[in-house]
Amino acid sequence: MTRPDLGTIALRFFTLLMMAFLIFPIAVTLVVAVNPREFILPPNGFTLDWFKAAWSSKTFLRGMGVSLVLGLVAATLANALALPAAMALVRNDFRGKGAVNLVLMSPLLIPTTIFSLALYIWFVRVGYGSGLVPLLVGHTIHVMPYALRILTASLHNLDPSYEEAARNVGAGRTRTLFSITLPVIRTGLISSFALCFILSWNDFPISVFLAPPGWTPLPVELFSYIKFQYDAVAAALAGSLILLSALAMVIIDRLAGLRRVLRS
Amino acid sequence: MTRRAGDGRKNQDEMQPMSDDAIQVRRVMKSYGTMLAVDDVSFNVAEGEFVSLLGPSGCGKTTTLRMIAGFTDTSGGAIRVHGREVTHLPPEKRDLGFVFQNYALWPHMTVAENVAFGLKLRRKPRDVIRNKIEEALSVTGLSGYEDRLPRQLSGGQQQRVALARALALEPQVLLMDEPLSNLDRALRVVMRRELKELQARMKMTTLYVTHDQEEALSMSNRVVIMNGGRVEQIAAPYELYENPATRFVADFVGITNFLEGTASDMGGGMVGVRLPSGQVLHAQARVPVAQGGAVRALIRPERVTISPAELSGPNVLAGRVELSEYFGAVLRYTVRLDSGEILRAEVHNFDEFIAGGSRVWICTLPEHLRVIPHDPRG
Missing domain, CATH: 2.40.50.140 (Nucleic acid-binding proteins)
Structure with missing residues (x-):
């Protein structure tokens, strides 16, 4: 057996340290969520009471419902808009292509709070204020650049001869899009959709400015809750979301192969 | 040197009586900005004939083939297939078989699905489709591979699927873009013979692009030698070697x-x-x-x-x-x-x-x- 050299040992140590660093906050959240004492460490027992409280809160369940619908619709709209834009950018060279790309990516460059405030002011000016449409528009614009990036990369990697071969055997443009292009870039589409959903799900600033009464997404509800309550219900809710995300990862892995999604 | 096809001459060419050639390429041009990739190329392919476009890379042979298939627009000239003008038709309206250099098999479809796709688009009855798949796969020696995915096949097998996919539709004309260049040398020689034998048996009109003079000379009835976007010489392989018309041809062939x-x-x-x-x-x-x-x-x-x-x-x-x-x-x-x-x-x-x-x-x-x-x- 060969003894690992100093460099290997250092690398292993550093890797473990990094993993601990990443996992620590998640572990604390989960520990707090099952600790009977409110936010006092070390834990002195095990309880699921906080989870029960979190999952029986009508406010949280409603917030979760709103965030779910919002995330699904925003991710769908963003991908529906980003796909044709990505196709136009990947397949054509035209004057002002760089400028078009910059404009489409610009939501990334503007701080979300500023962007949300500006959007709110604009919607007030045109006579809307906050509302379901402004909320959806805000979320869609916010996540669209990410969809554009992922889909652009997918289409770059797509061999044009796949589509040419389909056209050659008699498929029109639409048929080629649905039978060849979309299935071939499927992993990119799934990862783009998942990322857009997660970004929308986690968004706070846009929702604060634009969500109408009765349509408060979960992060905003959570924030209002911890402003006034000091107990571990919030931690239990956060813990639930962490476990749900892990479950979602497993499902995506089964669906598309997580490694391929992450690589695309 | 830049030249443009004079409208007068073009019209005169179009007035010529229709011949029964399978492919007619007339004064076809392709320019990218000021660069002429294909410069006034004309040739015919007769029914059942095997013609190769031969030349070094960048000579315009693949661009010419892609213009015939409709994947690339022409900047001038006309293309006819069995007398029908196809110059401005989209590729799906041309009814031409095409075999790609990289095979372009759809990765999410099995071998059978790849072959069936075009047949389904033509709304053929299910049993007809099944028969055609069977026939195309047996002709190309792939029976038993129906349910494999392209990535589970070797390069040579993928090449055969690409050919089966094209042949199943019984196209008027088969276009091939360097179909053997991704295979290793030994397999290339075997496939070359098989391809030629199959083409002769089916009397399939074939236009074949290659940079490999051995391939072109051994398979073709006639060879179109291209260089710098132009046709240098069109002749039977023997004529090409024995009577080269230009220094380029003499140098390129042998x-x-x-x-x-x-x-x-x-x-x-x-x-x-x-x-x-x-x-x-x-x-x-x-x-x-x-x-x-x-x-x-x-x-x-x-x-x-x-x-x-x-x-x-x-x-x-x-x-x-x-x-x-x-x-x-x-x-x-x-x-x-x-x-x-x-x-x-x-x-x-x-x-x-x-x-x-x-x-x-x-x-x-x-x-x-x-x-x-x-x-x-x-």
């Missing part, structure tokens, strides 16, 4: 020695090439050359006699062996002529080995000497 000189008519179907040394080579006149014009004499390395003893006659050139290389079946000599030029010679049936540094005499028969006009392009 190895050729060039000797520069001026032409003089000698009568009786003979033409003389006066070399700078004053010596006059005798050649059979095959292409018209202007009296006193600059010409090149072409000598194929295997069409010479090389001797260490002095030879006499009109076409004898003296020199010294610079290099002699032994390859078993063939001996290759590099000879420095007394006039300073290098001449390559190949000997297949040899009893003696002439060592480097030896004085030699090289002789070529007038019927083996070709003369082409001196082309200012090189």
